Amino acid sequence: MDWLVDGIAAFSSGDNRSILLSVLTVALSGAFAWRYRRLYRKAMDENDNTRELIEHLSEGVYRSSIDGSQISANRALVKLNGYEEEEEMLASVSDIAAEWYVDPTRRDQFREILHQNGYVEDFVSEIFRHKTRERIWITESARIVYDKKTGKPLHYEGSVREITETIARLKLEEKFRKLTSHLPGGLFQLTANSGGVSKIDYLSEGFHRIAGIPLRRHYDDASLFHSFVHPEDREAYVDAFRNSNLGLTPIDHEFRIRTADGQEKWLRMCAQPEAGEGCTTWYGYVSDISLRKRQALEIEKLAYFDPLTQLPNRRFLVERISAAVGECGRNGRKSLLFFIDLDNFKILNDTQGHDVGDAYLREIAERLKGCVRDTDTIARMGGDEFILMIEDVAGDQPAAEAMAAGAANDMLAALRRPFELGEIRHSSSASIGVVVFDGTERRVDEILKRADIAMYQAKSTGRDSAALFDPSLMECENERYVLVGDLRKAIADETLELHYQPQIDRTGKIVGAEALLRWNHPVLGPVSPLRIIPLAEQSGLIGSLCRFVLKTAIRKLAEWSERPETSQLRLAVNVSVKTFGTSGVVRFVEDLVAASNIDASLLTIEFAESVTVTDNAAIASRMRALKEMGIRFSLDDFGSGFSSLARLKKLPFDEVKIDGGFVTDIENSESDRALVRTILAMANTLHLEVVAEHVETKNQEAFLHAFGCDCFQGFLYSAALPATEFETMILSAISGTQGPEHLDQLIA
Incomplete structure (x- = not known):
């Protein structure tokens, strides 16, 4: 712009001033126009840039x-x-x-x-x-x-x-939230870094329901949930994460927590780890398994505990004895086992009812608990049998036996206290077998067997006592064990026999016989029924034995029915009350009678007198079902102490058999004579026939005949005979051939 300055200086005077002003005006206008164009271009460039940016x-x-x-x-x-x-x-x-x-x-x-x-x-x-x-x-x-x-x-x-x-994504998250909010458990994502610091990445609503703590508190403090884990389970809970982190293996762990309101819950945690940069993240699920755990505990209780007394049962006991045997072997100490059998429980249970029997068993359980430490084991084996075990006993064998004797005496004293329930008072006692074991004998069944043997030894001495196992008793027990096996085989092979003792009516005629069991053992020779029956009852063979007797007797009646001289003979057989209490016995007898085509009225089933104190309704129902076929029923050993007139009337008996002990003493005992007269009079009132067994003298026969006895049986007429001899005797008597003394005079 120097030229403009110089021009202005040259024309700054005189007439040149107007020219100067004109030039200056043109120059300024040009400058302004140039600047405007420059601004316009800049604005247009900015506008283009803005349009391009927006585009x-x-x-x-x-x-x-x-x-x-x-x-x-x-x-x-x-x-x-x-x-x-x-x-x-x-x-x-x-x-x-x-x-x-x-x-x-x-x-x-x-x-x-x-x-x-x-x-x-x-x-x-x-x-x-x-x-x-x-x-x-x-x-x-x-x-x-x-x-x-x-x-x-x-x-x-x-x-x-x-x-x-x-x-x-929001919709999916909403669906996910709704789904997870209704899950019974809770989903989680947890991250832990190498320094051991954890943070919660995600928790579903289920965690609030499980622990009772707002989710926000979990996010703020990742260790909060850990503090709610049950103290006894906390170490295992931490180990589950530690082991998962070390091997990147899934977590599947069950543990307990205490919720914010104090509830105890069982939880199951399943989670999959994923390794990251200096950290591990777990994606998992926690579910409330309290119900399943409670059910499992109930199942375990049913499997391992007696529902009546809440004591451990046999299954639990066997495991505890096995563990005790192992512990004895390791520490060289001893353990004591007491096999407790309540005396006379069956009488209480049968006469007073099962509810009273149950109450008695529960009280016995409480008494036994008071005799031992909390660490000792008390179990109910079933029925009226209990087992008590004391572990970790120090000292030698004599010291352990002395301690066992003292503990057994304490138990006997506790069990002797009378049991009272309302007006019922029962003299309580027990027989206790004691075994000291040190781990030398490792078989649990053998230890229990020894305790059982000792208990029976205590019973044999008069009950209300304790006996320590004596190894010499094993010989008798082993013989019994062998005998049970032989008896089982004899029943299966039908090598047992029935012998027949005649029954005589008032006119002197043989009207039938009683079938009596006989067993001629191949080694021991004849085995007494007094040994066979208890053996069968103790070994569970009584049902099979009674079915054999019924089948053999009905088969014999079928044979007799084909011969005129024996077709009207009646046959009585003894059946155990326990066998008759089974539901299938009625059908079994019905099928036998139908298959043999016999006259059912010729068959008499005898029950021991204890039948009157069992479940009368069930027994009576089965008896009536068979009576509809014509089968007769007899009450054996009547007068021995169990029967009462009220109970006798509830069962459909046809006859009673006077207990042989009374018949034996009627010649010498006025009380027995009075009792027999009473029985005969009562039976006459109830329209029941009376059979007297064990008749051995004519004086006995005469007395019974005079007071109305209907039928007689005993050595006065004949001992029980094998089938062929019995039938030969019948035929000989009919033909006039001399038979057994006195019998030939009694056969019409």
Whole structure:
């Protein structure tokens, strides 16, 4: 600009001033024009840059008219609507509200907010991708552009961003939340770094229900849940995570917690670890298994505990004895085993009812608990048998035996106290077998067997006592064991026999016989029924034995029915009450009678007198079922102490048999004579026939005959004979051949 300065200096005087002013005016105008063009170009460049920026934004930008027409759209918005070019899109869209929004009312809501506030932000709507009609989700923000002079709205300017994936994810998260909120357990994501610091990444609502603690507190303190784990289970809980972290192995662990309100719950945790940069993340599930645990404990209780007394049962006891045997072997100490059998429990249970018997057993359990330490074991073996075991006994064999004797005496004293329930008073006592074991004998069944043998030894000495196992008793027990096996085989092979003792009526005629069991052992020779029956009852063979007797007797009646001289003979057989108490016995007898085609009225089933104190209803029902076929029933050993008139009337008996002990002494004992007269009178009142057994003298016969006895049986007439001899005797007597003394005079 130096030329301008110089020019101004040259023409600064005289007439040149006007020329100077003109030149200066032109120069300034040119300068201003040049500057304006430069600013305009800059503004245009900035505008182009802005348009290019908007065009390349990933978010859609638009301008639309107030009435709903699209004015402009950037490339992102064009593509969002499924078009390639802006012109194509603008030409296709005529009504934004009707063509774009899935719910057209959303456009009205959008405009209402816009005109109320002048702008709208993050307005979420479901729209159509205009060209393809695909439904998508967007979020939209906009403002109204006003005329600066008039203040009237000119158009809308706004931006649109597609959030379809976000909405889909939110919907999935909502579904996931709803699903997990109804799960019985809780989902979790937990991360622990190498320094041992943990943080909760995710917890489902189930954790709140499980522990009773708001989820926020779990997020704030990742170790909070650990503090609720039961102290006894805490170490194993930590080890489960430690071991999983070391080997990246899954966790499957059960443990207990104490909830915020004090409840104890059992939980199961299953989790899969995943290694990361300096950390491990577990994705897992925790479920409440308290119900299953309670059920498992109930099942275990049923499996290992007696439901009546709540004491351990045989199964539990066997495991405890086995463990004690092993411990004795390791520490060189001893253990004591007491086999306790209650005396006369059956009488109490049968006469007073099972509810009284159950109450008695429960009291016995409590008494025994008071005799030992909490660490000792008391078990109920079943019925009226209990086992008590004292472990970890120091000292030598004599010292252990002395301690066992003292403990047994304490138990006997506790069990001697009378049992009282209401008006019932029962003199209580027990027989106790004692075994001291040191681990030398490792078989549990052998230890129990020895205690059982010792208990029977105590019983044999008069009961209410204790006996220490004596090894010499094993010989007798081993013989009994062998005899049981032989008896089982004899029953199966039907090598047992029935002998027949005749029964005589008042006219002197043989009207039948009683079948009596005989066993001729191949080594021992004849074995007394007094030994056979208890052996069968103790070994569980009594049912098989009674079925053999019934089958053999009915078979013999079928043979007799084919011969005129024996076709009217009656036959009586003894059946145990226990066998008759089984549900299948009626069908068994019915089938035998039907198959043999005998006259059922010729068969008499005899029961011991104890039948009157058993379950009368069940026994009576089975008796009546067989009586409908014609079978008769006899009450054996009547008068020996169990029967009463009231109980006798409840059972459908046809006859009673006077106990042989009374018959034997009627010649010498006035009390026995009075008792026999009473029995005969009572039977006559009840319309029952009376059979007297063990008749050995004519004076006995005469007395019984005089007071109305109906039938006689005993050595006065004949001993029990094998079948062939009995039948030969009958035929000989009929033909007039001399038979056994006195018998030939009695056969008509």
